[in-house]
Amino acid sequence: MRHALAFAALTALTVAPLPVAAQAAPAYRLEIDAAASGPELPRSMYGVFFEDINHAADGGLYGELVRNRSFEFDRADNASFTGLTAWTPATTGGTATVADDGGRLNERNRRYLKLDVTGDSFAVTNVGYNAGIAVERGKRYDFSLWARGNAPITASLTDAAGVSLARPVLVTSKGEWAKYTGSFTARESSTTGRLTVSAGASVGLDMASLFPRDTFMNRPNGLRRDLAEKIAALKPGFVRFPGGCLVNTGSHEAYEAPGWERRRSYQWKDTIGPVEERATNANFWGYNQSYGLGYFEYFQFAEDIGAMPLPVVPALVTGCGQNQATDDPELLRRHIQDTLDLIEFANGPADSPWGARRAQMGHPEPFGLTHLGVGNEENLPDAFFERFTEFRKAINAKYPGITVISNSGPDDAGATFDRAWELNRAAKVDMVDEHYYNSPQWFLENNNRYDTYDRNGPKVFLGEYASQDNRFANSLAEAAFMTGLERNADVVRLASYAPLLADRDNNQWRPDMIWFTNSASWGSTSYETQKLFMTNVGDRVVPSTATPTPIVNGPITGAVGLSTWLTSARYDDVEVTSADGTGLFADDFSAGAQQWTNISGRGNWSVDNGAYLQSDVTAENTMVTAGDPGWQNYDLSVKATKQAGAEGFLIGFGVRGSGDYYWWNLGGWANTRSAVEKATGGAKQTLVENGTRIEAGRTYDLRVEVRDRHVALFLDGVKWGEFTDDKVAEPFRQVVTRDPATGELIVKVVNAQPVAAPTRVDLGGTRIAPQGKVTTLSGAPDAVNTETSTPIRPVNSTVDGLAPVFDHTFPPHSITFLRLRPLP
DSSP, X not given: OHHHHHHHHHTHHHHXXXXXXXXXXXXXXXXXXXXXOOOBOOTTSBOEEOOSOTTOIIIIIBOOOSTTTTSOOOTTTOTTOOTTTTEEXXXXXXXXXXXXXXXXXXXXXXXXXXXXXXXXXXXXXXOOSTTSEEEOTTOEEEEEEEEESSEEEEEEEEOTTOOBOSOOEEEEEOSSOEEEEEEEEOSSOEEEEEEEEEESSOEEEEEEXXXXXXOGGGOTTOBOHHHHHHHHHTOOSEXXXXXXXXXXXXXXXXXXXXXXXXXXXXXXXXXXXXXXXXOXXXXXXXXXXXXXXXXXXXXXXXXXXXXXXXXEEOOSBOOTTOOOBOOOHHHHHHHHHHHHHHHHHHHSOTTSHHHHHHHHTTOOSOOOOOEEEEOOSOSOHHHHHHHHHHHHHHHHHHOXXXXXXXXXXXXXXXXXXXXXXXXXXXXTOSEEEEEEEEOHHHHHHOTTGGGXXXXXXXXXXXXXXXXXXXXXXXXXXXXXXXXXXHHTTTTEEEEEESOOEEXXXXXXXXXXXXXXXXXXXXXXXXXXXXXXXXXXOOSEEEOEEEOOOOOOOOOOBOEEEEEOBSEEEEEEXXXXXXXXXXXXXXXXXXXXXXXXXXXXXXXXXXXXXXXXXXXXXXXXXXXXEESOTTOBSEEEEEEEEEEEESSOEEEEEXXXXXXXXXXXXXXXXXXXXXXXXXXXXXXXXXXXXXXXXXXXXXXXXXXXXXXXXXXXXXXXXXXXXXXXXXXXXXXXEEEEEEOTTTOOEEEEEEEOSSSOEEEEEEOTTOOBOSOEEEEEEEOOTTOOOOSSOOOOOOEEEEEOOOOSEEEEEEOSSEEEEEEEOBOO
C-alpha cells in the first residue's frame, strides 16, 4: 500500500511533467546514437495468435448467438454434453429427440432434431452462451433455420423471464430440407435472451442460427464486432491461426466413414464451404467447435485488419502432452497435398481448383499467403523433423516463395528445445517458432536472450509467450522483455502474445490479452502494453545503451518442502545439514509430523507406518514445509516413493512462502519429464530438466546440495543435474526505434521497480525539437483491468525543454514511450 500511494503521487508527472531543471539528479544514463542505424524492424514484427481456447471462437469472436445450433454436441467433446446441450424442450405437447439417421441434412452434419408434436404445438428453447443471448435495443438479428417436413414454425426472442424482446418470426416449412430465414429487431436490450423455436406439426430441424446484423465489416457469418475491433486496434502485422494445441492433437484421419472421428487435429478442408456442410470436432480444450469460424473467415479477417495470414498445419506428430508420432506414409502424403491445396486456396487464381473454391465463397482475388507453420510444440523433435522435412521439400518445390516455419517444442530450454534447434540449424530452416510461458522474474532476467543467437542461422518466430498472470507486474516484465526482442529484430522477426481471447466465465488458461462476456469485452493490462508496442514499432532500431540497476543476488535462502501433483506419495528420513556437516533438521516421522506446516491448504497428509503420506491423487501442489526460512548453504536428503497417480513427487528447497520456492519436480508433466522449477510470486520458470520418469512403488534417495546460488541434485547417489541461478532481474530496460512516417525517435523505457528512475538522456549531439510527446502506462503492480475498471490505460502528455542532453524521470512501475523529433 505504501508503494501504491507513492506511485499515485508520482503518476501526476506523466500528465504535467516538471521542467527539466526541477527534476531529480539522474540515477540512470541513457545514451542514444541518433545518427546510427541498427537492425531493420519488419512491419509484421508484432501480431496476434488466435486459438479456440477459452471459448474464443464459438461464443466469442464468431458472431453466432445460438449455442449447439446443429445439435452436434456429444460426450466425445465433453462428458456433460448431449445433443440437446443448451436446448430445453417444452414440458408438454410433444417430444424432442436428436437423431443420427438417414434423414440427416448431409453427411458432414450428421445429427438433427426431431420434434414430434402431439398437441397444438411444441417448442425448444436455446439459452445461448454465458447468461444468455445478448441483444441491444434497436439492433437487427438475422434468424435462419433448416427444416424438413410440413409445419408452421415460430421463432421467438425473449428474456430469461419470458418477456418478449422482438416481434416473432413466422415461417412454414414444406417438404425436404430447406433453409428458412427472417429477422428480429430488438425492442429492448437484454443479456439473458432466449431463442424459442415452436412447430405446429412434427418436423425435423437443423442449423438454428441467430446472428447480429452488425458484425465486424457487416459480413454475413461474421465476427463479433467489439472483439474484432479490439484486435484490429492493435494493428497487428500478422494473424497466426488456428492454434495451438488444436493443430496437432487427436487423430489425423479425415472426418469420414466409417468412424466419423470426433477428436481430430484441425484440418482446414473441414472448415470451408457452406456452414451447414462443415464438419464438427471435439475441441482439445474440452468443448465442441463448430468450424463456423473457419479458414476462409481467418484469411478474410487478416485481410480486413491489414495483417499477414499465418496458418499452421499438423505435422502428424501430436503435441500438448499426447506425444505420439503417426507412422502412415499414405496419410502423410495426403496431409502434404492438403497443405499444397491450402496454398492454392489462399494464392491460386480463381480458375484453379482451390482458387475457384475461394472465389465461390466470395473472394476471387488471392489472399497473399507468404508464411506457413508446420507443427506446434512437438515433444518428439526427431519424429517431428522427419515429417517436417517432407512438408518443406514439397512446399519449396511447388511454392518456393513460401516461408516454411518449424518449431522448437513447448519450452524455452531443455533437451527437446536443444535437439529441435540442432535439427533446424543443420537443415538451414528459414524460421523457428519458439513458445514459452514463464514467470515475470524470468522475463526480467532474460532481456538478452537473443543477443547471442546466430545472426546467420534460422530466424525466430516467437509465436506464443506471456508472463504467468494478468497483473500489471506481468505486463511490465513482458514490456522489458520486448525491448530485447526489438533490439534483436535481425533475429526475432515475428512475435505474438498468447492467448488472445478468453471468456470470463468459461476459460482454460490464464493469462489472456482480451477478456469478454456475452455482452462486454475489455483489454487486460497486457493488451494495453501490446497495443502500445504494436502501434509504435518504427522501421529501424537506433543503437542505445543504459546504465544498469545495481542489484546483488544473495545466496538461495529458505526452508524445505514436500509436495505432490495429482499423485499419492510417501516421504521418509528427511534430513537437513549445513555445509560443514552440522545437523539442522531431521524427521523420520516416528513421532508424528508436528514439525511440518501445510502452506498450500491442499492434499490429505498423514503419518502412515512411520512415513509422511499424501494420499489424494486429485490434488495439485500440496506443499508442506519445515525448517527455517533463513537457511542457506545446506544439504537436503529425503526418501520418496510414488504410491499412485499421474506424476511423481516434488522436493522443495529455498522455500520462502506458498508462491516463492524452488522445487525438484520428478515425474512431472504426466510423468514425461523432470525439472527444477523456480516460483516467484506463484509463477514458475524451468532452470534445468531431463527426461527422468518415476516408477510407482520404488523408493528413491534424493539429495539437494545448495551452495550460495549453485544447486546440485543427486538421484540415488548419482548427480542428476545442477544449475547456478545467477541471472539478474534488471527492472530498467530500453530500446529506441525510428518512425519512418514522422522521422521521430521513439524512446521506449520500462521502469519495473517501485521507485522513480531519474534519467539523463544523451543523444550524442543530435538536435531535437524542444517539445516531445509522451505516452505512459503506469499503475500499481497488482492492478488488473476488468469489465468495470481499467486502471491501466495510456496517458498522453508532452514534455518541454528538450535538448541534445536532457533529464527525464520515469515513474515507478511504468512503461513510457517518448517521441523526439530530430532537427535538421
